[in-house]
Amino acid sequence: MKNAVGRDIPDFLLTGGKEVYQGKNYMDGKYLQKAAPKTRRYEKPQESKLVETIAEALRQCGCKDGCTFSFHHHLRNGDYVANMVVKAAVEELGIKDITVAATSLGSAHDVIADYIEQGIVVGVQTSGIRGRIGDVVSEGKLKTPAIIRSHGGRPRAIEAGEVHIDIAVVAAPTADCVGNCRGIGGKSNCGSLGYAMTDAKYADHVIVVTDCLVDFPNMPASVEAIDVDAVVVVDSIGDPKKIASAAARISQNPRDLMMAENVAKVIASTPYFKEGFSFQTGVGGPSLAANLFLEKYMDERNIKMGWAIGGICGPMVELLKKGKVGKVIDVQDFDLDAVNSINQTPNHFEMSASQYANPANKGAFVNKLDFVVLAALEIDTGFNVNVLTGSDGVLRGAPGGHPDTAAGSKCCIIVTPLTRGRMATVCEHVVTVTTPGDCVDVLVTDYGIAVNPLRPDLIECLDKAGIPHVTIESLKEKAYSLVGRPDDLQWEDKVVAVLEARDGTILDVVRKIKPYTIEED
Amino acid sequence: MIPRPKPERFRLRRTMMFMNAQKPGLIKDAYIYGVDSIMLDLEDAVAENQKDAARFSLYHALKTIDYGDTEVIVRINGLDTPHWEEDIRVCVAGGADGIRIAKCESAQDVKTVEAHVLAAEREFGVEEGRTLLMAALESPKGILNAYEICAASDRMFGVAISGGDFRKCMQTKFSPDGVDMMVARGQMLIAARAAGVQCFDTVFTNLDDEEGYRAEVMQNKAMGFDGKSLINPKQIRLVHELFAPTQKEIIQAEKIVRAYREQSAAGVGVFTVDGKMIDIAFIPGAERTLKLARACGLYEGDLV
Amino acid sequence: MEILKPAVAGTLESSDLMVTVEPGENGIELSLTSSVMNQYGRQIKETVLDTLDRLSVKDAKVTVVDKGALDCTIKARVECAVYRSCDQSQKDIDWGGVIR
Numbered sequence: 001m002k003n004a005v006g007r008d009i010p011d012f013l014l015t016g017g018k019e020v021y022q023g024k025n026y027m028d029g030k031y032l033q034k035a036a037p038k039t040r041r042y043e044k045p046q047e048s049k050l051v052e053t054i055a056e057a058l059r060q061c062g063c064k065d066g067c068t069f070s071f072h073h074h075l076r077n078g079d080y081v082a083n084m085v086v087k088a089a090v091e092e093l094g095i096k097d098i099t100v101a102a103t104s105l106g107s108a109h110d111v112i113a114d115y116i117e118q119g120i121v122v123g124v125q126t127s128g129i130r131g132r133i134g135d136v137v138s139e140g141k142l143k144t145p146a147i148i149r150s151h152g153g154r155p156r157a158i159e160a161g162e163v164h165i166d167i168a169v170v171a172a173p174t175a176d177c178v179g180n181c182r183g184i185g186g187k188s189n190c191g192s193l194g195y196a197m198t199d200a201k202y203a204d205h206v207i208v209v210t211d212c213l214v215d216f217p218n219m220p221a222s223v224e225a226i227d228v229d230a231v232v233v234v235d236s237i238g239d240p241k242k243i244a245s246a247a248a249r250i251s252q253n254p255r256d257l258m259m260a261e262n263v264a265k266v267i268a269s270t271p272y273f274k275e276g277f278s279f280q281t282g283v284g285g286p287s288l289a290a291n292l293f294l295e296k297y298m299d300e301r302n303i304k305m306g307w308a309i310g311g312i313c314g315p316m317v318e319l320l321k322k323g324k325v326g327k328v329i330d331v332q333d334f335d336l337d338a339v340n341s342i343n344q345t346p347n348h349f350e351m352s353a354s355q356y357a358n359p360a361n362k363g364a365f366v367n368k369l370d371f372v373v374l375a376a377l378e379i380d381t382g383f384n385v386n387v388l389t390g391s392d393g394v395l396r397g398a399p400g401g402h403p404d405t406a407a408g409s410k411c412c413i414i415v416t417p418l419t420r421g422r423m424a425t426v427c428e429h430v431v432t433v434t435t436p437g438d439c440v441d442v443l444v445t446d447y448g449i450a451v452n453p454l455r456p457d458l459i460e461c462l463d464k465a466g467i468p469h470v471t472i473e474s475l476k477e478k479a480y481s482l483v484g485r486p487d488d489l490q491w492e493d494k495v496v497a498v499l500e501a502r503d504g505t506i507l508d509v510v511r512k513i514k515p516y517t518i519e520e521d
Numbered sequence: 522m523i524p525r526p527k528p529e530r531f532r533l534r535r536t537m538m539f540m541n542a543q544k545p546g547l548i549k550d551a552y553i554y555g556v557d558s559i560m561l562d563l564e565d566a567v568a569e570n571q572k573d574a575a576r577f578s579l580y581h582a583l584k585t586i587d588y589g590d591t592e593v594i595v596r597i598n599g600l601d602t603p604h605w606e607e608d609i610r611v612c613v614a615g616g617a618d619g620i621r622i623a624k625c626e627s628a629q630d631v632k633t634v635e636a637h638v639l640a641a642e643r644e645f646g647v648e649e650g651r652t653l654l655m656a657a658l659e660s661p662k663g664i665l666n667a668y669e670i671c672a673a674s675d676r677m678f679g680v681a682i683s684g685g686d687f688r689k690c691m692q693t694k695f696s697p698d699g700v701d702m703m704v705a706r707g708q709m710l711i712a713a714r715a716a717g718v719q720c721f722d723t724v725f726t727n728l729d730d731e732e733g734y735r736a737e738v739m740q741n742k743a744m745g746f747d748g749k750s751l752i753n754p755k756q757i758r759l760v761h762e763l764f765a766p767t768q769k770e771i772i773q774a775e776k777i778v779r780a781y782r783e784q785s786a787a788g789v790g791v792f793t794v795d796g797k798m799i800d801i802a803f804i805p806g807a808e809r810t811l812k813l814a815r816a817c818g819l820y821e822g823d824l825v
Numbered sequence: 826m827e828i829l830k831p832a833v834a835g836t837l838e839s840s841d842l843m844v845t846v847e848p849g850e851n852g853i854e855l856s857l858t859s860s861v862m863n864q865y866g867r868q869i870k871e872t873v874l875d876t877l878d879r880l881s882v883k884d885a886k887v888t889v890v891d892k893g894a895l896d897c898t899i900k901a902r903v904e905c906a907v908y909r910s911c912d913q914s915q916k917d918i919d920w921g922g923v924i925r
Contacts, residue, residue: 254753254754258553258754391861391864392863392864421839421892422861446550447550481587484896486864487863490863518857518866518867545841545895546840549895577834577900577901577908577914580901580920581897603915606916
């Protein structure tokens with residue numbers, strides 16, 4: 001069945017009330033029955049929840065075949081914890097048929113790719129999939145299709161019981177003996193623990209893994225002891241070098257800077273750019289550089305940013321410290337400047353993934369967002385964006401908060417070069433729709449700006465400000481004139497991943513890619 | 522194949538950006554930054570054993586890429602190398618707008634290149650005289666012969682000083698106040714103006730020194746340069762900004778041109794604008810200001 | 826042209842390609858890898874074979890490692906490798922004739 005972005009969704013996925021994507025805000029006003037976890041009572045006072053090994057903690061939490069683990073990705077490519085836990089379950093407890101439900105998976109998790117190949121990990125639910133896991137899933141080696149959700153779609157699915165977490169694992173830079181966790185104060189600091197918060201509230205069991213045990217009470221706690229079953233101390237939860245970069249540097253690439261400047265121009269041309277506006281930006285080259293140029297316009301008009309959300313890094317913290325932004329609230333920190341600022345700098349707060357982006361709660365932060373600036377692997381003439389699959393059809397990306405911020409914000413700006421190497425970024429049809437075009441408003445490329453025809457008001461703003469813009473079709477044609485028209489990818493029938501829209505409907509599927517051969521005429 | 526219009530000998534050349542002709546990723550779309558001229562480099566940027574490869578790459582770039590209004594100049598290897606003759610052939614065959622003669626020291630150098638360009642135009646069926654020339658002065662001898670170089674050919678549209686080599690010859694080094702090259706810049710400018718060609722300053726290589734760069738560009742403007750050679754797209758904007766006429770200059774120029782046209786139609790040769798005596802001698806300057814203003818997007822009137 | 830000796834042109838940088846030609850006896854034996862194989866493999870192969878054909882190369886082992894180069898770069902690298910293999914790459918190139 002075709003959905004609202006023209007993607008054919010196979011019928012076998014449309015069971016149990018699953019629907020295809022119908023357009024933005026389709027679920028608005030409907031009711032959701034929250035699914036409460038089944039948790040153990042610890043009535044008798046416990047001196048400590050410390051357990052010697054991860055295997056022992058898993059045993060205590062009743063880990064069995066068919067178990068679903070949840071992990072969060074604040075330790076990014078430096079994460080050791082997901083591997084340790086899955087390894088302990090498989091090697092020491094002999095657990096089979098595991099589902100890994102993570103907020104993101106990457107090159108740190110190649111061990112899990114091995115277990116997928118061995119048929120031990122049979123399910124993957126994630127908001128990002130990179131590295132060898134992406135390869136093996138694309139090769140069709142996972143028993144069930146992977147489910148890809150946005151950062152807001154994931155807490156929605158958890159709260160609705162569509163994902164039932166048996167054991168949530170919190171990788172905690174610091175924890176006390178009963179499981180109060182914080183993202184700072186240890187040796188593997190990551191700042192915010194926002195993605196772990198919803199998981200801990202809705203999991204049947206919660207295991208905290210830390211490499212820095214601190215005195216009770218570890219306050220203010222991001223994950224609270226009231227939700228924690230066991231605490232395990234290990235030598236190291238991650239490689240600090242890969243957890244947070246020293247400082248996210250603003251790109252010096254002239255192409256990035258040119259695009260970033262145009263992004264700021266577009267922002268400044270809209271009526272939303274006024275005292276107290278709200279803003280989120282990605283950390284890609286041109287997205288992050290937009291901060292720099294935006295500051296110039298803020299100074300010129302003598303206005304301040306009310307608040308900023310997101311994954312946060314240094315340049316935004318800098319603005320906060322300069323008093324140019326009122327509050328910064330984040331689910332994740334990308335560099336040491338941000339890690340060292342959250343809950344330390346006045347007005348720099350932490351929030352949960354649900355608070356950030358969940359479309360099914362009573363109003364997430366993204367819903368109050370004026371502007372979001374985002375990158376794309378591909379964007380098509382319907383303004384649909386792909387941030388998941390590479391040009392070869394292989395899973396190697398992350399919807400993350402992209403679809404959530406795009407849908408919630410008043411003005412969503414995609415910034416991307418027109419081509420990357422020989423790949424046309426602006427194209428006829430994206431390989432996979434991860435953010436539907438009805439949520440995307442403006443495209444800024446190095447060859448020109450295009451405004452979604454659904455937004456005549458923004459077109460007028462640009463015209464008034466004298467900002468030249470063209471149709472997205474003309475950008476696509478320009479791209480193809482440079483790199484040539486690509487051949488269509490060759491797919492097999494097998495669905496390897498299902499892409500859920502943030503509201504839980506099905507936006508797209510990713511199929512197994514056929515081994516490439518050049519057809520002889 | 523992208524047919525390029527016949528190059529204009531005198532056009533706006535505020536910025537000329539160097540690009541290694543051997544790097545496909547760089548040359549494919551250098552025009553997007555709004556530079557006036559692109560300088561595809563076959564000389565210093567290309568390793569000695571890759572000169573051949575760079576020419577193949579250059580030929581197809583010239584024939585394939587739509588550079589639009591951006592002028593495309595090629596810097597060829599010096600006349601003391603085994604490369605320059607083939608460089609000229611590929612430039613002309615590919616349809617480059619102009620050739621920059623590296624290490625030019627005399628009018629004879631220009632004439633030598635011109636003869637080869639003409640031969641190449643005949644060989645490849647290119648309109649005779651189409652390919653423009655400019656000279657880079659890189660030595661004291663080049664500076665001393667600046668006038669004869671500028672005046673050596675009708676194809677010559679300008680001269681540029683090349684700071685790196687020149688400073689070496691002079692046994693000096695970069696100085697923030699420009700004193701190291703003050704005389705050379707001045708002498709070259711005088712020669713260029715006397716010969717009626719354009720004049721371009723050298724590159725500023727320290728990309729992190731924003732203040733130093735600004736000071737040099739302001740000095741360039743004050744000295745009367747037409748433009749500057751650049752090594753990075755991020756240098757473009759400042760030159761265009763600082764070389765742009767001020768609002769006051771534009772209004773003044775507009776008044777002068779308008780008044781002149783009205784008065785001369787009525788047979789009056791000398792008249793006053795805002796209390797200032799104006800005659801025909803003011804007109805080229807005023808028109809140049811308006812043209813520059815238009816190019817900078819600051820003037821939309823119909824006087825030029 | 827006859828491939829007289831092995832020759833290489835190009836680099837493995839992004840947007841470039843490396844072409845190696847070697848003498849061969851059984852027509853064109855092309856080995857092609859590309860970072861954009863799935864979408865442009867067919868077109869790259871066509872461009873390489875067309876260029877070899879234009880240069881009248883009948884027998885050669887040709888290895889292309891492509892990093893997302895545009896067609897104009899592919900042509901330039903193939904031509905340069907072939908001319909180098911015949912020691913003819915330095916001058917009197919037939920611009921606009923065989924090279925086009």
